[in-house]
Amino acid sequence: MLTLARIAEDPGTLTHRLESRDGARLVFRPLAPGDAQGLADFLAGLSPESRRFSTFDGYDLAAARELCAAIARYDKLRLVLEEEPSARIVGLLEFSLALPPGDVERYRRAGIRLDETTDCRFGPTLADDHQGKGLATQVFPLVRQVARRLRKRRIILWGGVLADNPRAIRYYEKNGFHRVGTFTGPDAQTSLDMILNLEPAPGEQA
Numbered sequence: 001m002l003t004l005a006r007i008a009e010d011p012g013t014l015t016h017r018l019e020s021r022d023g024a025r026l027v028f029r030p031l032a033p034g035d036a037q038g039l040a041d042f043l044a045g046l047s048p049e050s051r052r053f054s055t056f057d058g059y060d061l062a063a064a065r066e067l068c069a070a071i072a073r074y075d076k077l078r079l080v081l082e083e084e085p086s087a088r089i090v091g092l093l094e095f096s097l098a099l100p101p102g103d104v105e106r107y108r109r110a111g112i113r114l115d116e117t118t119d120c121r122f123g124p125t126l127a128d129d130h131q132g133k134g135l136a137t138q139v140f141p142l143v144r145q146v147a148r149r150l151r152k153r154r155i156i157l158w159g160g161v162l163a164d165n166p167r168a169i170r171y172y173e174k175n176g177f178h179r180v181g182t183f184t185g186p187d188a189q190t191s192l193d194m195i196l197n198l199e200p201a202p203g204e205q206a
């Protein structure tokens with residue numbers, strides 16, 4: 001069975017190469033311990049709007065080092081999209097295998113019983129110059145595959161999606177997520193909870 005420790009030992013198991021719609025060569029792979037500077041450059045380059053939509057603890061080298069230090073230590077799996085041959089990180093795709101009690105309670109009120117054995121959280125962030133070009137949709141089959149290989153049956157949004165982020169909402173809906181409800185975050189902004197049921201792909205074991 002695939003675990004975070006095994007992924008860290010053998011990142012190749014989740015590594016894929018692809019070409020974006022505009023012809024860029026990209027690698028989809030787990031975040032690696034040596035990625036701190038590249039990840040810092042990615043975080044530092046995010047616009048204020050992207051930072052509002054996808055909030056990190058920081059946007060500098062210290063924050064990037066924290067994310068790299070967390071590899072296989074907690075419940076998080078982070079994957080990056082790296083451009084070739086520049087090796088520039090242009091996307092960060094985050095999974096959490098833990099479910100905060102607040103999320104469990106919100107979903108319970110909406111009639112959905114979350115379960116850490118079968119459910120995980122997901123949050124994507126692309127570099128500003130790579131947004132709105134279909135890239136996150138292009139890699140979504142790989143995201144699904146990662147979740148399935150971790151034995152998950154459903155994906156919920158990590159922290160929800162802000163109600164005034166129509167591109168992200170459209171992105172989630174076109175990739176099969178459905179709306180569960182709205183909630184008001186600590187910053188008094190309205191967000192949506194969304195969930196995706198992972199049906200096994202043809203040929204994949206249920």
Ligand SMILES: CC(C)(COP(=O)(O)OP(=O)(O)OC[C@H]1O[C@@H](n2cnc3c(N)ncnc32)[C@H](O)[C@@H]1OP(=O)(O)O)[C@@H](O)C(=O)NCCC(=O)NCCS
Nearest residue numbers: 053124125126131132133134135136137161166167168170
């Ligand atoms: C959200 C994000 C991951 C989506 O990735 P992406 O590659 O830009 O998304 P895609 O291009 O695959 O899909 C976006 C869809 O929204 C549509 N869209 C774009 N702007 C839109 C708008 N203002 N209103 C409605 N739909 C919009 C696009 O047309 C596309 O749908 P279509 O294929 O039916 O035309 C990316 O834009 C991003 O990183 N944004 C900043 C951080 C963020 O918001 N992260 C999510 C936090 S919950």
